[in-house]
Amino acid sequence: MALSAAASSDAGSQESHRFWRLFLWLTLGITVIRLAALFVTPLELYPDEAQYWLWSRDLAFGYFSKPPMLAWLIALTTGIGGDSEPFVRLSSSLLHAATGLILFRVGARLYDERTGFWGGVLYLLMPGVQLSVGIASTDAPLLFFAALALWAYVAFQARPSARTALFAGLALGGAFLSKYASLYLLIGVALHLISTPSARAGWTPMRVLAAATGLLVVAAPNLIWNALHDFSTVSHTAANANWNVADLFHPGEALEFLVSQTMVLGPVPFAAILIGAGLAAARRFDLSPSDRLLLAFVLPPLILVFIQALLSRANANWAAVAYTPAVILAAAWLLRWHAFRWFMGGLAFQIVVAVMVLVFGAWPHLADRAGLGSSFKRVRGWEVGTTRILDAAEALGPGTVIAADDRFLYNSLAYYGRDRLSGPDAPELTMWVREAHPQNQAEAEDPLTVDQGHRVLMASIEGRFRHEFEADFVRFDGWTDATVRLDPERTRDLAIGIGEGFAPQPRDPETGLPVPVSPTRP
Template sequence: MRADRSLWIAPALVFLAALTALRLVTLALTPIDLFVDEAQYWLWGQNLAFGYYSKPPLVGWVIRATTALGGDGTFWVRLAAPLLHAATALILGGLTARLAGPRAALFVAISYATLPMVALSSILISTDTVMFPFLGLALWAWVIAAGRGGVGPAVCAGLALGLGLMAKYAAIYVLGGFVLLQALVPALRLGARQWLGFGLALLATVAPNLLWNAAHGFSTFEHTLDNADWVRDPEDRIALSPARAAGFLLAQFGVFGPVLFGALIALVVSVARGATGAPQRWLLAFVLPAIAVVTAQAFLSGAYANWAASAYLAATVALVPWLMGRARVWLVVSLALNTALAVALAVGTIFADRMPGLYARYLGRAEVSHRILETARQQQLQTVVAADRGLLADLFYTGRDSGLLLRARPEAGRPSSHYALSYPLEPGIAGDVLYADRSDDPPACPDRAVEVGVFTPSAGAWAGDDIHMYRVPADCLAVVAQAGGLSGSSTGTPAPRSNP
């Protein structure tokens, strides 16, 4: 039986190797700049910690590892993305081989690797990408633990889920699925000793991040609450919108693929009618709660399309064998469509500068940073300050070897970004600084701020925006900050004295 299960591995490896090679070529040749989040994750990797402003630490650690191999170029920052997705495809194939056989395992691996969300996140580095292989391992280990009854696989499931949480807190949906299995599926229940091993392994893995948050004002948790902003002030923040909820659900046809998301709806209907049993029935415990929670969030306040992405690992494992038995033609259509889209996206990204409208948010960021840094040199200023997170993200990345000191404008109250938290302008800096912003209002002390440049990018992320640069006394910004009750970092994180 084990030999039969391994029959799918060779063809899966051939397909994944070819697709991953194409994606690596894309990363090597694409002209797109790092997006705001990617640049921020790179910065996290320059200062390894057990937590960061808005996310757990694993994405920063991964980027630190890949950039240690070849440097800080965009290829090395993103290198892990296609490799981790290939690994996730194999993990889901292994789980499927156990549940539905080798033929289904092959098509699950291929289907996952060509999902639209995977195609896009293979050319960008994201927390979802880092989280996915660990969620797949946690599911696989849980199934083994329930089948064999041993503590070891349960401990592995806890470790894997803990690492998933160290990548992104959305991994909590899988823990919810395990609780549902324990309550509703006798065949997949774990014993008391297994639960103890699972729980201790999970806690030990996430404990460093919990301690980091406790020592830093629970910064990451606070940011998570900011995303669900209605929690803090429901009377003012809740704005019920069926249109937003419907928009989120419609977006899932693009995230998971039009055929597969339509098939998911059909599968849910089939399960509700009692026409479909295991494993599809219990796999939905890892799918429907995540989609339902994020749909509710969209209804209450809004949600991004990828917030339920963790649901589609188990959804792929559930749907592909189901389609193979009931509507194989739709599986073929899905594979053909998604593969074509994946290849087109990879090839198109190589020529992104020839399609500036399509790739606008990923182009022109470095050019703006170079203009700002060059203005600072012309003005013989050693410090560049900004408040806009988008400008700061690329300034820190593009200006990493500039020799200039890069700082965020201090903020009153709880900092609104990682830059304001960890890199605020210190009160002790003397002389003038260059302040860059997309606003034409002088930053502070208008009688002492002098505009020294303005330019308007014609294309890319900042197309049509006026980028203003002011020469401002550093003590002017610091005095304004202190008058507003600023301390630079509300969590006690020391700001480094030089650009990392």
Template sequence: MHSSNTLWTRRPGLCVAGVIGALLVVRAAIVILSPIQLGPDEAQYWRWSQTLDWGYYSKPPLIAWGIAAVSSLVGDQEWGVRLLAPLAHGAAAFCLFAFGRLAFSATVGAWAAAFYLLMPGVALSSVIMSTDAVLLPMWSASLLCLWRLREKPGPWTAIWLGIALGGAMLAKYAALYLLVGAALSALLDRATRRALISPFGLIAALVATIVLGPNLAWNAAHDFATVSHTADNASLSAVSPDLSHGLKFLIDQMAVFGPLSFICLVAGLFLRRSVSDEHAKSTEIWLLCFIAPPLFVIAAQAIAVRAHANWAATAYPAASVLLASWIAYAPWKPWLKISLGINLLIGGLIAVLALSPSIADGLNASGGLKRVRGWEETALQLQTLTANTDTTAIMFDEREVWHGVDYYGRTLKLPPLRSWRRLDQARSHAEQAGAMRPGEDKNVLIASFREDFIPRISADFANFRPAGELRVSLGGNDVRTLRLFRGSGYAPLPRTADYEARFSSSESD
């Protein structure tokens, strides 16, 4: 025991790195052994990684760069696409350890890493590839560098802060909340204000701009495609307030951060006694500047329109440090530790489902896995249908199907994959990359997932006839059905007001 305490006292960073490394090995093994197929979004990120650029239709480029780097070493099989996820989350956890140690103590830093790594959202995000997996490490590094700049301003800290901020923006534009948090902390905290309104703050801003600059230039050259998509996701033009959506959002946050962890976070903000330690008090306020904005803004968006559970994920790196700091002196310390135990159990369940997804069928929960099942079978059936035929292209009317077949058809002999456009302009990467080329419309196999689109698709072809259907079991009672047609003479009708009126009236009958 004495030697263990000595090792922790002398080398806490090494101890934490060892624990994080051990968990990473376990999660990497789960990724490698999991039979779960890539989902459509993961397949889309893989497609981007095949052609490196400074931006893509719906996201900045960092996720594509990361997948390209890892898959170039291990291959582009499913686990090669996903392997970056557990590694990146491990890096985020170590940044939070370093932040907690700098702001409080090595013990708080270790607890912060534990709260982060055991979050159910991170456990899930460690076995799939998502933009959060590349955003949260950059976000955590930004928090660390900004705090260090606050405590000990210097040129190198400013440079690293600029790199981390720019990298976060290259991961996901939700990193804008970092700027909101920095502005709030500068407003409320004199030390942060002094650090940012200085030559070092200017250096950080310049470096961040240099890092992000090529992506902004790419957007300008592509009609601000990524920016427009991000704005469309907000759907603020379709405001329809519903308080029940806000309640659902709060429940979803329990699933992301952990049920008891989230309750402790909220309860702690309202029920804790005032802190006499001025350093602890100012640090809590500083952390809240990075917790509150994403939670409140996304909660308001959920009430007004809609919001996915992970859209507020950027609140939880700082929240992990805050909960860890409370363990040192909060009266509900046992509850905080119990919350970690609950999160560990949830993470274990996620691991079991990742390794044995058939368990979900026995629990009548196969619907939760239908987006990561059946894509290989779908691609194989399409290969059989088009083999020894003069099929010139396969056209889809759903981006998810296009991406699933694109990835799982990468080693098959399939005709070119094309995507039908509902509007004149492309509204997804599939529609952008899958535009019909000249000469490809002589014998098109249309595989329609959207039955309501069939009359519109038919009107875009000179000749259009039924050709059966394709069915793929997704587990349980779920089946993916694609209605098949043969078409030729593709000449899309102008998407005018008359066009909309014509089909809207027929669809309402």
């Protein structure tokens, strides 16, 4: 009997190591392919990515619209390899690979190695991850630290200790420095502790203090930075809610958010979450303790962001912290239901999406031929546009100031003009401030001033504010077209003009917007 038990244990251990080794090799292979595509693609930085790069040149504990983690990561990777696009984006691929490995361990601890393996595979092939690995965004560090915090919380439930509680707090702090949506994790902890009395047993006052200390030690610098900067990041994040009391019902936006989750998480995993949660709510499905724990972290962001979409609008990735526990829970339920065909069908869909994103991202001309060029219009044409604007500014001679009328244009000029703008006689790059108060970091830190406004090369994108832009100058010589072709079908509307005598018109004290003016200044 003893020999039989030992043999069974050895077989189980070998099976466990087999799943782990297979997942390690799979993660390595996928990551190498993604990194190759990252260094091959001709696609340029999206203006938000250029903004994050700009932040990384001046490290701080906070920035106008985001916490600092992504800027720190970009400073690290560009410090190693230089400022080219692949090194700006490098951390995303590496963090997503690490997140998959952590999720394997979460699934293995909560269920078994088989569940950990398939949950990790669902994550690595998640459509949202395919898009995220190719860009520099706050979602990659958020999901990494969220997975780390989830792993620590699960480990604490198995073996409570002050050390594990401290680690969970530190990981949550890292998620907080990545994106404020990390606060959904605290709601998940609260929901789990309320719904599962046995989960509260390990949380002695000392362990609660350890977790709180870990969180506050990491988060405090950003909180202090916000306090010293009028809570600009907090205010910007809150403003994204954009509630209008007179118009608080948008079923179309809510439906669009739900549909978007099928394309971010994957249709089969998302359907499994909805079906399992619905059956559990109807008491037709018994939840295991592990199910309850994961569901406590999955539901709050999905439900709260759905409500936000119903009241106003919501981006698909606003519920991102739900995805790390969701892939494990979806894998566990699909395996328990023996829904193997559905599982494989969902994975097949995700593999097709992954291959398409990789191929079209590496060779976007193939996307043009397939009629999908519009998907890449925001990551094309910025370098050409920058060259045209800087050529015009340098032709005006020393002392010229460039003023952009849009933060996207400003950020792209800063990145793609980084070498030319750093010269001793280079034109100075500024941002025209449209409203009474800054609405982004460019407006806050590099506003065009009256002292700079003797001769200004005005750079405008899309033409939305050109009328107001030129009205802020005593003299203006008209616009010159600088349109950039993005692909065979699309262009970006750019224009430049010379303004003299910058003298901003009044801004409405209530709306902050420019007071309406006639086309030409009297």
